[in-house]
Amino acid sequence: MPTSRSYGDACGIARALDVVGERWALLVVRELLLGPQRFTELRQALAGASSNLLADRLRELEARDVLRRRKLPPPASSWVYELTEHGRELEPIVLALGAWGVRVPLPPPPTTLSATSVMLFLRAAAHPDPAAPATTCRIELDDRVWTVHTAAGQLQVEPGEPTSADARLRTDPKTLNALLNDPTTLDTAISDGSAVATGDLSALRSLLHAPTRSHQGRARPPHLDIGWSWKSPDNR
Template sequence: MPTSRSYGDACGIARALDVVGERWALLVVRELLLGPQRFSDLRRALPGASSNLVADRLRELEGRGVIHRRKLTPPASSWVYDLTPWGRELEPVVLALGNWGVRVPLPSTPTTLSATSVLLFLRSAGRPAPTAPPTSYRIELDERVWTVRAAAGQVQVEPGEPSRADASLRADPQTFNALLDDPSALDAAVSDGSVVAAGDLAALRRLLRSVTVAG
């Protein structure tokens, strides 16, 4: 059930944790950084959390003004959760926490990886050549479609079908993440069926190779 626990500490850090410090709260925020999501999308992205727990976190975050629930316009007409302007201000905090956390060893137990996590990494670490032509991609991960654009040395990501795509790729998040780590594995992944790719494969390779990781 929703919690109203507080640290009872006047420090701004403690007051922030009163709002987003409960288990799974920041991961819900992470999943909304690239756009609104349905409850079912959030459940799929957070398989380690029960439906009731996710629902509790959503109610708490909505009650605190971090997120809001709204209905999409027809023909979708689905109810989705989205960050409020105040909630959106958490983005640099969450991304900085992620950059800090990559030095933490992976858990010994089996891990999950959401599509949003991989795409946030692509957006932050992708450094396409500034002189390369603007390129659009259709990326499908976990049965959700994303538009990825590379232009002017930056990568942009947004949910939904692109109006046009120079190349497309369909995979699970783990496989796509592995390709960002080792772009040379694309041909083998296509051959074994773990990746479906179409269109300008040279442009797709440019996107994968644009990822750089700071040391």
């Protein structure tokens, strides 16, 4: 059941942890950073949390004005959870925590990796070639679709179908994570069936190389072992 535990400490840090310090709370926030999700989508992304525990965290965060629940208009007509403006202020904190966490050893297998986590890394780490033409890629991960648009050296990630796409990639989060770590393995992933790619493959290859391009001249960081964001000292 929902908890009302408090540190009873007047410090702002303790008061913040009274709101988002319970287990799974910040991972719920992570999952909503790129857009609303249904309960079933959150449950799939946070596989280690039971349905009852996840429901408790959602109720607590809603009561604290971190997120809200709303009904999508027809034809979907389903309920989704999304961050409030107050909750969205947690984004730089969550991303900074992820950057700090890459120095923590990986947990023993088996491990999970959510689609949102990989897409957050791509958004944070990629710096497309400013001279390259604008492209739009459709990325499908675990039955969720993302639109990735690159233009003028910038990259945007949005949930949902693009109106049109130069290239399309369907795979799972761990395979995309591996492709971002080593884009040269795309052909192997296509041939063994772990990825399906169509359209302009040169645009897709350019997208997969964007994180590599952003770290030219420096050792490639270990972020991709967990699919989280990373910032070099030059970009702090």
